[in-house]
Amino acid sequence: MTTPTAESALAPSDAVLDREETISRDELEALQLSRLQHTVAYAYDRVPLYKRKFDEAGVHPTDLRELSDLGKFPFTTKEDLRLEYPFGMFAVPQKEVARIHASSGTTGRATVVGYTKQDLADWAKLVARSLRASGVRPGMKVHNAYGYGLFTGGLGAHAGAEALGCTVIPISGGQTERQIQLIQDFEPDAILATPTYLLTIADAMSKQGIDPASTSLKYAVLGAEPWTEEMRHELEVTMNIKACDIYGLSEVMGPGVAGEAVETQDGSHIWEDHFRPEIIDAFDPSVVLGDGEHGELVFTSLTKEALPIIRYRTKDLTRLLPGTARPAHRRMGRITGRSDDMIILRGVNLFPSQIEEIALRIPELSPHFQLELTRPEGQRMDQLTVKIERRESVTVEGVASAAKVLQQQIKIHVGSSCAVDVVEPGSLERSNGKLRRIYDMRPKA
Secondary structure, eight states, X not given: OOOOOHHHHHOGGGSOOOHHHHSOHHHHHHHHHHHHHHHHHHHHHHOHHHHHHHHHHTOOGGGXXXXXXXXXSOOBOHHHHHHTTXXXXXXXXXXXXXXXXXXXXXXXXXXXXXXXXXHHHHHHHHHHHHHHHTXXXXXXXXXXXXXXXXXXHHHHHHHHHHHHTOEEEOOOSOOHHHHHHHHHHHOOSEXXXXXXXXXXXXXXXXXXXXXXXXXXXXXXXXOSSOOOXXXXXXXXXXXXXXXXXXXXXXXXXXXXXXXXXXXXXXXXXEOTTTEEEEEEOSSSTTOEEOTTOOEEEEEEEXXXXXXXXXXXXEEEEEOEEOXXXXXXXXXXXXXXXXXXXXXXXXXXXXXXXXXXXXXXXSTTEEEEEEEEEEOOXXXXXXXXXXXXXXXXXXXXXXXHHHHHHHHHHXXXXXXXXXXXXXXXXXXXXOOSSSOXXXXXXXXXX
C-alpha cells in the first residue's frame, strides 16, 4: 500500500507558486480593476450582444471606476450564449480562434466557447496552479478520467497537467475495467475525475477483489459536479488518498477557475487574477451580497480574448470566504446545489447534495442513490422517492431500520416527507462522468 507521507501530502513548501498566488489583497484588487476596465471596454467594442446590453442598461465602460461599479452592468446568461449560437459571442476573427468547445446541448441549443492561443496558455496555467495546490507535482503520473472532446473537462485538465510537468495518461471517462487495469499497470500518482465516477472505479475494484486502498494513487482532483464532505471522507478512506475539489465551467473558461489546497481542504480558492467573483441574491439578482452570505455565484473574466464574459450567472449556490492557503484569493464555500437542480417539493427547497450528506452518515447505506419525483394519478401533491443502495454487508433487517432513519433525518433537516426505497447493491445506474441524480417522472403540463 502506498501511503502519502505527512510531508508529501501536506507541505506545499516544495511547490513553486505563481507570483500572483502570493501577492497582497490590495495588489490583487488593483490588478483586477485594471483588467476589468480593459475587459469591459473590449467586450463593448467587439461583441454586439454586449454593446446592445450595456446600451439598454444605460451603462458605458467608462462608468467602471472602481470594483463595486461592476454591479451596474447587466448579467450574461446561458440563454444569451444560446441566442448567439454558434459564434456571435466571439470577440476575435475566426482565424484567431485556436479551439472551440461546446456543451452537450441536452437542454436546448449548445453553448459554444472559443479560445485564442493566449486563452489556452492561461487556461493551462490555471489548471496547473489548481493541480499543484491539490498536491500534484511535476514528474507525477496523472490518470485523467475526465471526458475528452467538446466537453472542456478532459482537454483542460490534460493541458494543465502537462503544463505542470506531469506525465499524463489520457484515458477519458467510461471503460471502467480498462481504467482499473491501467491504474494497476501504469501506477499513477494522481487521478482526475468526477467524484461519482471515482466512486464507480473504487466499487468496481472491490468487485474484482482489488483493495482500492492498495493502488499507487495518492491524490484525486475531483470536479464537474457538487460533492459533500461526507463523499470526500468516503473516497479518502476507501482509496487511501487525499481528495481535493477543482471548479470551473465552460462559459467562464473550463476547470481551473478555482482549486482547493491540499494542506487546508477548506474550499476552492478562486484565481482572482483572472476572474472577479460576486454573490447575488438568487431571487433578487439586483442585490449583490457581501462575503460570507449565501447566494448565486457570478463571474466576470478578466483576461479572456476569444470570449470575454461579463457577470455570468453560474446558477451555482455558494458563498465567498476569506483566502487561507492563498490569502489574497477568496475561497468558494462548498456548492450547496444549483438553482436549476433545486427541487421544490410541497413548498420546500431541496438539493441532491443534502440527501447525499444525510445518507452518507448512515453506515448501512451506500453513496449510490437517485431521486424520483412523481405525481400519482388523481393527486395534486408531488411525491419524492429516494432510491438508495444498501452496502454489501447489510442484512434485510438492517435495511428497514436504515430506511426509517434516512426518512426521519430528511424530514428533520430538509423539512420534507419522502419515501425511501433501499435497493440491491449494483442495481442503480453508475456514473461514467457527470451523474444524473434527479429523475422527474411528473406529468408534463
